[in-house]
Every structure is written in structure tokens, then in C-alpha cells.
Amino acid sequence: MKNSKSSDSLSDFEEYFESIKNLLLQRFNNIPKAFVRTYGCQQNVYDSEKIKGILHKMGCSFVQTCEEADIIVFNTCAVRKNAEDRVFGNVGALKSLKKKKPNLIIALCGCMTEQDHVAKKINDTFPFVDLVLGTNSIRNFPEFIYEVLTDNKHIFKTKINDVLLYEGTPIRRESKFRAFLPIMYGCDNFCSYCIVPYVRGREKSRASDAILNEFSQLVHEGYKDITLLGQNVNSYGKNLDENINFAKLLRKIDSIPGDYWIRFMTSHPKDATKELIDVMAEGKHICHHLHLPVQSGSNRILNLMNRRYTREKYLEIVHYLKEKIPDISITSDIIVGFPGETYADFCETLSLIKEVEFSSLFTFIYSKREGTPAAKLEDPIPYKEKSEWFKDLLQVQNGLTEKICNSYIGKIVKVLIEGTSANKGYLTARTQGNIIVDLPGSEQLIGKFVKAKITDVQGWFLKGEVI
Ligand code: SAH
Ligand code: SF4
Numbered sequence: 480m481k482n483s484k485s486s487d488s489l490s491d492f493e494e495y496f497e498s499i500k501n502l503l504l505q506r507f508n509n510i511p512k513a514f515v516r517t518y519g520c521q522q523n524v525y526d527s528e529k530i531k532g533i534l535h536k537m538g539c540s541f542v543q544t545c546e547e548a549d550i551i552v553f554n555t556c557a558v559r560k561n562a563e564d565r566v567f568g569n570v571g572a573l574k575s576l577k578k579k580k581p582n583l584i585i586a587l588c589g590c591m592t593e594q595d596h597v598a599k600k601i602n603d604t605f606p607f608v609d610l611v612l613g614t615n616s617i618r619n620f621p622e623f624i625y626e627v628l629t630d631n632k633h634i635f636k637t638k639i640n641d642v643l644l645y646e647g648t649p650i651r652r653e654s655k656f657r658a659f660l661p662i663m664y665g666c667d668n669f670c671s672y673c674i675v676p677y678v679r680g681r682e683k684s685r686a687s688d689a690i691l692n693e694f695s696q697l698v699h700e701g702y703k704d705i706t707l708l709g710q711n712v713n714s715y716g717k718n719l720d721e722n723i724n725f726a727k728l729l730r731k732i733d734s735i736p737g738d739y740w741i742r743f744m745t746s747h748p749k750d751a752t753k754e755l756i757d758v759m760a761e762g763k764h765i766c767h768h769l770h771l772p773v774q775s776g777s778n779r780i781l782n783l784m785n786r787r788y789t790r791e792k793y794l795e796i797v798h799y800l801k802e803k804i805p806d807i808s809i810t811s812d813i814i815v816g817f818p819g820e821t822y823a824d825f826c827e828t829l830s831l832i833k834e835v836e837f838s839s840l841f842t843f844i845y846s847k848r849e850g851t852p853a854a855k856l857e858d859p860i861p862y863k864e865k866s867e868w869f870k871d872l873l874q875v876q877n878g879l880t881e882k883i884c885n886s887y888i889g890k891i892v893k894v895l896i897e898g899t900s901a902n903k904g905y906l907t908a909r910t911q912g913n914i915i916v917d918l919p920g921s922e923q924l925i926g927k928f929v930k931a932k933i934t935d936v937q938g939w940f941l942k943g944e945v946i
């Protein structure tokens with residue numbers, strides 16, 4: 480066994496797998512059972528698929544509950560306080576389990592682990608956690624598990640490593656037809672409210688060849704709906720020597736033959752170019768959907784948020800989008816109650832969402848994140864008042880969503896069938912605009928594209944029939 484501190488290529492850590500497999504078999508007297516719980520965004524969902532790929536190579540099978548598991552991994556999110564509180568609550572609940580099963584291995588990874596106050600809380604309150612793994616250390620997971628198994632001590636491996644990407648590590652994808660594909664890691668934007676740049680490190684793009692190869696492979700394997708991931712995909716390529724940007728990458732991917740959809744997120748408005756919109760309009764596979772988080776409609780608040788665009792610039796992009804792609808579906812993120820936001824600022828957000836007519840919104844009440852610049856700003860509006868604004872926002876958006884949904888009635892649209900619906904007897908599908916359609920049909924259609932006629936609207940989703 481190599482006594483290395485970091486694994487730079489797959490073959491470096493490949494050698495751990497056999498030893499770990501044997502050590503785990505000895506420890507549990509059986510095939511070890513793993514449980515991975517994911518909090519947070521699509522980047523974390525993808526990271527969990529990598530972790531599951533590695534656990535699978537270590538000989539693990541997978542279970543659906545903590546109680547059944549020999550190895551528990553929580554992949555955590557730090558973006559808002561309630562996400563963090565939920566993780567702490569769930570980790571606390573593992574204490575009694577560890578008492579009952581002392582051999583149990585508990586690992587925490589993901590964005591929370593990179594924060595000092597979290598490290599302190601784990602040390603002080605949750606000493607039964609065996610391994611804490613930082614966001615950019617996933618490829619070193621086998622090495623660290625090996626240390627847990629051989630040294631029998633607590634391992635704490637955080638502090639962002641900006642150099643290693645996880646090219647070549649195994650993966651175990653959840654779905655056979657929807658896939659995430661990161662094109663870059665980290666974020667350099669430092670929006671004043673946001674913890675992500677501190678816990679995910681500096682922005683780093685993957686080489687376009689690696690992305691194109693992985694994409695082609697996914698299409699070859701039959702994947703139909705592939706989402707390119709990055710905290711700001713529009714700045715793709717900035718650190719590369721290649722002559723490439725996101726629009727050019729998208730054009731190259733779109734030329735891969737096959738029947739599939741390309742999605743991407745997230746687009747930062749400051750870097751959304753006409754070139755990108757032109758590529759979207761001309762593409763054969765690119766969904767007519769743009770998730771373009773605006774956060775606020777007030778220039779004063781956008782400036783305090785360090786978003787580096789104005790309401791006017793945002794609306795200009797939206798107008799160009801609607802002109803070039805008339806059936807575009809635009810979605811967004813909104814933060815209500817940023818420190819110092821007044822009711823007048825909030826009303827500007829309301830007027831912006833009415834002007835744009837987003838097909839849906841992700842809405843959040845501002846959550847203070849220690850270590851970010853916004854955490855130092857005065858925040859005089861009580862939470863109760865922010866909650867009232869928040870309710871108003873939802874009400875306005877619900878009306879707009881319903882209006883957009885109604886405009887689909889009678890139309891024929893291509894949808895991807897994703898599974899069975901909570902609506903008994905129905906399947907659930909998605910349009911390229913990311914709107915859900917429930918429709919009757921055989922489960923054999925799951926994972927396939929079909930044409931559907933939209934017949935009805937139920938709140939924020941559509942009803943239809945396969946034609
Ligand atoms: N890189 C992406 C996603 C960031 S996190 C982007 O720029 O859009 C997803 C969303 O969480 C953000 O768009 C923002 O609306 C919200 N968010 C981030 N930090 C937050 C905070 N401190 N309080 C409330 N919402 C926050
Ligand atoms: Fe956070 Fe802004 Fe980066 Fe998005 S672009 S991850 S909101 S800092």
C-alpha cells in the first residue's frame with residue numbers, strides 16, 4: 480500500500496480498492512451496506528453519484544435508510560441556515576445508532592464541512608463522526624476511508640484543494656436517462672450574500688475534450704436529458720488555454736448526433752451574451768429554457784449584492800431571448816429581505832417578475848451566512864415582515880405561472896417521460912421548458928420522448944395525453 484498524501488491519477492488510488500474491500504469485509508463480516516444522503520444543489524447530487532461510484536468499487540451495496548447501513552455519508556449544503564440546521568439535526572440523530580453499532584462508519588462531506596464553525600461543532604458535539612471530507616477531495620475518498628479503517632481514528636480532511644479535479648473517478652448515476660455533467664467547479668463571483676465561493680473554492684473549467692467525450696458517452700448510453708453544471712456556466716473557459724467560451728462549447732456539444740436534450744445551469748446574467756442566445760436559438764438539442772437568477776429587481780439591492788448587472792441589463796437580455804426564441808421558458812431565483820432592502824425595493828422585484836413573466840421561480844428569504852460581506856450589513860426588517868413580502872411574491876408568481884401554463888392548452892409538445900406520478904394512474908413528464916406534465920400511459924414509456932397534447936392545467940403543472 481502506497482503511503483501517499485494525495486492521489487493524482489486514477490491508478491494511484493485504484494490500488495486502495497482491493498485492500499479497502501477486504502478491510503470492510505473483515506469489519507462487517509458481510510458485504511458492507513452504504514447509505515448516502517444528499518442535501519443542496521445539483522452539484523451535490525453529482526458529487527454523491529461520484530461517492531456512490533467509489534463506494535460501489537469498494538464492494539458496497541446500497542440501502543435506503545441509516546438504520547440498515549454500515550457506512551453513512553451525508554453530503555451537506557451550506558447555502559442557507561435552515562439547510563445547515565437540518566444536517567446538524569440529522570447527524571445528532573446518528574449518535575444512538577453509533578452506540579448500538581460501534582463499527583458503523585459515519586462520513587460528512589460537501590459544502591458545510593469547509594466552514595470553521597462547522598468544524599468546531601463537529602469536534603465539540605459530534606465526536607462520533609469518523610471522517611470529514613472537503614468539497615474538492617472526493618477523489619481522495621478511498622484513501623481517507625483506508626485511513627479510517629487502519630488507524631481507527633477520526634479523519635478531518637477539509638480546506639479546499641483547488642488543484643485536483645475528479646477526472647476518471649467512478650460514478651454510479653441514479654437515473655438511466657437524466658444526467659448531470661459538471662463543466663466547471665467553484666465560483667469567483669462573490670455575490671455578497673453567498674457562501675459558495677468560500678466553500679467550493681476558485682472557479683476552474685474542465686477541458687472541453689473531457690466534457691465532449693463524457694457527453695458523447697452519455698448519449699451513447701441512451702441518456703436523453705443532460706444538464707451541464709457550473710455555478711456560473713457563462714464564464715466557462717476563462718482559466719483554460721483553449722480558445723473557447725460557453726457558447727462555443729454548447730455549439731460543439733449540440734453537434735453530437737443523437738436524440739437528446741441539453742440543459743445547463745446556472746447562468747449568471749452579467750455573463751449572458753447574445754452569442755449564447757443565438758446558439759440556443761440555432762441549436763438542435765438545446766432546451767428552450769434559461770434559468771437566469773435575477774435575485775432582485777432593485778438596482779440599489781443588486782449593487783449591494785455585488786451582482787454586477789442592472790435591472791435594465793437583465794431586461795435587455797430577456798427581451799433579446801424572447802425575440803430570438805419566442806417559446807423560451809425563463810426561470811429565476813429571488814432573495815427576499817436582503818439586508819437593508821426596503822418595501823420599495825421589494826416592489827421593484829414584484830414589478831420585474833410581472834414584466835418578465837417567469838414560468839417558475841425559486842424564492843428564498845435572505846439567510847445570513849457568517850464570513851460573507853452581507854453578514855456585516857445592518858438588517859433592520861424583522862423576519863415576520865420579510866415573510867409577508869415573501870407570501871406576496873408567491874401569490875403574484877402563482878398567478879403568472881398559471882397564466883403561462885394556460886397558454887399551453889391545446890398545444891402539442893415534446894416531453895420526456897420521467898416516472899410515475901403522485902397522481903394515481905398517471906405518468907409524469909417534463910417539457911423542454913422544464914414544466915411538469917402528467918399524462919396517462921404505460922410505464923414502458925419511462926425514459927422516452929413522446930409527443931403530448933396539453934389538455935388541462937392543475938396549479939403549476941399541466942395535464943395532457945400521449946398522441
Ligand atoms: N451559482 C448559482 C446558484 C447559487 S445558490 C447562482 O448564481 O444562481 C442558489 C440560490 O440560492 C441563489 O441563486 C440564491 O437565490 C440563493 N441564495 C444563495 N445564498 C443565499 C442566502 N444567503 N440567503 C438566501 N438565499 C440564498
Ligand atoms: Fe453564489 Fe453568486 Fe457564485 Fe452563484 S454566482 S454561487 S450566487 S457567489
Ligand code: F3S
Pocket residue numbers: 518519520521522523555556557558589590674675678679
Ligand atoms: Fe449548497 Fe454547496 Fe450547492 S452550499 S447549493 S450544495 S454548491
